[in-house]
Amino acid sequence: MDFTANLTEIIPRTHNVKSFRFSRPAGFDYKAGQYIFVTLTVSGEIVRKPLTISSSPTENDHLEITKKLTGHDFSNTLDAMVVSDVMDIDGPYGNLTFGGEYSNIALLSGGIGITPMISICKYCTDTGLDTKVIIISSNKTQQDIVFRNELDQIEQSNTNLKVVYVLTRADDDWEGFRGRTSESMIIRDIPNYKDYVFYLCGPPVMLGSMVAILDGLGVPKERIKQESFVGY
Ligand SMILES: Cc1cc2nc3c(=O)[nH]c(=O)nc-3n(C[C@H](O)[C@H](O)[C@H](O)COP(=O)(O)OP(=O)(O)OC[C@H]3O[C@@H](n4cnc5c(N)ncnc54)[C@H](O)[C@@H]3O)c2cc1C
Incomplete structure (x- = not known):
């Protein structure tokens, strides 16, 4: 699924890690452990990077990604974003998932x-x-x-x-x-x-x-x- 997300909340986690939350669109299903691609305009270029969804499928009201702030270009662009800014997202992807299949x-x-x-x-x-x-x-x-x-x-x-x-x-x-x-x-x-x-x-x-x-x-x-x- 492709969608444009409005940032609703930014949560500092450590000295160099932040979580970014946005509304979970209707019909966006994912498994715990999956990732999305986030597309941002970085220094005039379109850059698409994978970031894991750190929220759980049980959290209906938001999706969350959590980024290590590396000081590099993509990271700096994300870090400069403020609530209500938008980003393009596609996903979910990935097989590092758990849905209750193992004891x-x-x-x-x-x-x-x-x-x-x-x-x-x-x-x-x-x-x-x-x-x-x-x-x-x-x-x-x-x-x-x-x-x-x-x-x-x-x-x-x-x-x-x-x-x-x-x-x-x-x-x-x-x-x-x-x-x-x-x-x-x-x-x-x-x-x-x-x-x-x-x-x-x-x-x-x-x-x-x-x-x-x-x-x-x-x-x-x-x-x-x-x-x-x-x-x-
Ligand atoms: C499946 C998957 C899931 C992932 N999930 C997460 C996640 O949940 N959280 C997370 O933090 N990361 C995650 N990553 C990693 C993430 O996608 C990024 O690759 C990583 O965070 C580095 O991002 P960046 O902002 O430093 O990228 P960039 O800015 O693109 O930098 C990446 C590299 O490019 C080079 N570079 C960039 N800009 C410059 C510059 N100006 N000068 C010189 N060199 C430069 C550097 O070598 C740098 O190491 C995931 C990766 C994968 C594959």
Whole structure:
């Protein structure tokens, strides 16, 4: 579906991440985890980029995208937008989706790769699914954790959902896990990992190392779904 959307709300998430909301057009159906293409005029040129829908299909009144503000041209154009500005959208696309088809899912995200995961987490919680969900969100520092309040609240309200944060450049006061998402973390936090379907999202390098770890643990390829944020 192609449509022109009016921005209704802009929500700062971290020092360099913002969410952009617009009205959900009638008849726009999508699955948790899918993305749309956003078309903007950037320095006089038409530029079309994929951005994941960070809202859940259960949220009827709005669609939300969440962008890491990179300081590059497309990002700056989006960041300069104000409520009531318009953007062209087409979609939805993508197969990193969840609609209740598995009983155990593990969501491994790197940085802004959290966007499809928050949609899936909200979807599971809002629909009251009894799917066991574990999310391991990897970031550089505490200040980089996108949707931390939202994830902590979801974890409180959904006893089937567990959130684990891991930081690669943690400050001294961080009491959580440090380093990268590792084989030992997966074994510790998901002891029955062979019963899980894995969802991976983040930069290509992170996906490569996650796939290698899962492969080493004997997780079959059919149980690994991934979305690479190329260009990020
Ligand atoms: C399926 C999919 C889903 C995605 N979902 C998300 C999401 O939910 N959130 C998100 O933040 N990202 C997401 N991405 C990534 C997103 O599409 C962009 O590629 C990414 O955010 C980089 O955007 P940008 O604004 O920096 O792009 P651009 O401004 O086009 O910059 C991209 C690259 O172009 C070069 N470049 C651009 N301008 C200049 C310049 N003036 N001088 C020199 N070099 C320049 C740089 O190398 C830069 O790294 C997704 C990607 C995919 C494939």
